[in-house]
Amino acid sequence: VFPDNQAAVRHVADAIETLVRERAAAGQPAVLGLATGSTPVPLYRELIRRHREEGLSFAHVITFNLDEYYPLEPQHPESYHRFMREQLFDHLDIPAAQIHVPPGDLPRDEIHAACTAYEQAIRDAGGVDIQILGIGRTGHIGFNEPGSGPASVTRLVTLDRLTRADAARDFRGEANVPRYAITMGVGTILRARRIFMLAWGRAKADVLRQAIEEPPRDTVPASYLQQHDATEVFLDAPAASELT
Numbered sequence: 001v002f003p004d005n006q007a008a009v010r011h012v013a014d015a016i017e018t019l020v021r022e023r024a025a026a027g028q029p030a031v032l033g034l035a036t037g038s039t040p041v042p043l044y045r046e047l048i049r050r051h052r053e054e055g056l057s058f059a060h061v062i063t064f065n066l067d068e069y070y071p072l073e074p075q076h077p078e079s080y081h082r083f084m085r086e087q088l089f090d091h092l093d094i095p096a097a098q099i100h101v102p103p104g105d106l107p108r109d110e111i112h113a114a115c116t117a118y119e120q121a122i123r124d125a126g127g128v129d130i131q132i133l134g135i136g137r138t139g140h141i142g143f144n145e146p147g148s149g150p151a152s153v154t155r156l157v158t159l160d161r162l163t164r165a166d167a168a169r170d171f172r173g174e175a176n177v178p179r180y181a182i183t184m185g186v187g188t189i190l191r192a193r194r195i196f197m198l199a200w201g202r203a204k205a206d207v208l209r210q211a212i213e214e215p216p217r218d219t220v221p222a223s224y225l226q227q228h229d230a231t232e233v234f235l236d237a238p239a240a241s242e243l244t
């Protein structure tokens with residue numbers, strides 16, 4: 001628990017920097033699992049700062065994003081493809097071929113094969129070294145809404161009403177928020193070697209208490225992180241305010 005999110009993201013950025021520099025020195029790629037939304041923005045700003053001011057190179061980094069709305073064109077202002085370009089990728093030296101974001105614009109009958117290929121691409125890259133997560137007020141990680149089991153894999157999911165309501169402002173009205181998403185599964189996430197879940201603000205305090213202090217169950221998918229032996233949770237004081 002940190003006084004503010006700046007202090008928290010410095011720790012997460014340190015872990016990422018150590019991994020990236022070690023792998024680069026060994027001539028091997030570092031594989032990062034990335035999230036969108038407001039939570040990781042201060043982390044991405046810090047990574048961009050280290051790239052610009054301290055020469056931290058992402059030339060040997062491979063990334064896999066957690067999720068994308070469906071259906072949604074990659075050029076849409078609220079797509080996660082666009083978010084990631086604007087908030088991170090356009091400001092780093094990462095080659096485009098090393099970036100992976102689930103497709104939001106495929107015909108329905110091609111989704112299953114694309115999800116299987118996404119899982120295979122993660123395996124082919126050697127698995128995720130560090131996975132960054134936020135948490136939704138439904139208890140989702142990625143877009144694994146309540147009902148998602150610990151063995152779930154990359155797939156098409158239906159978004160929860162609360163998740164669509166929380167996205168309504170960005171989309172200028174709930175009716176414009178896509179009903180579905182493609183997301184890595186809880187099982188996909190749990191295969192990452194290290195997981196860092198980040199959360200800021202009072203609005204996340206109740207769901208964090210359930211995820212951290214109550215037994216793992218599929219009504220709060222983030223609670224399955226308790227079953228992973230290298231998960232760390234980074235909170236500001238308001239987000240931690242309901243923990244005992």
Ligand code: F6R
Binds near residue numbers: 135136
């Ligand atoms: C985003 C994602 C979601 C968000 C969660 C919190 O890629 O997978 O699980 O992390 O909805 O969103 P924010 O950070 O906007 O509160």
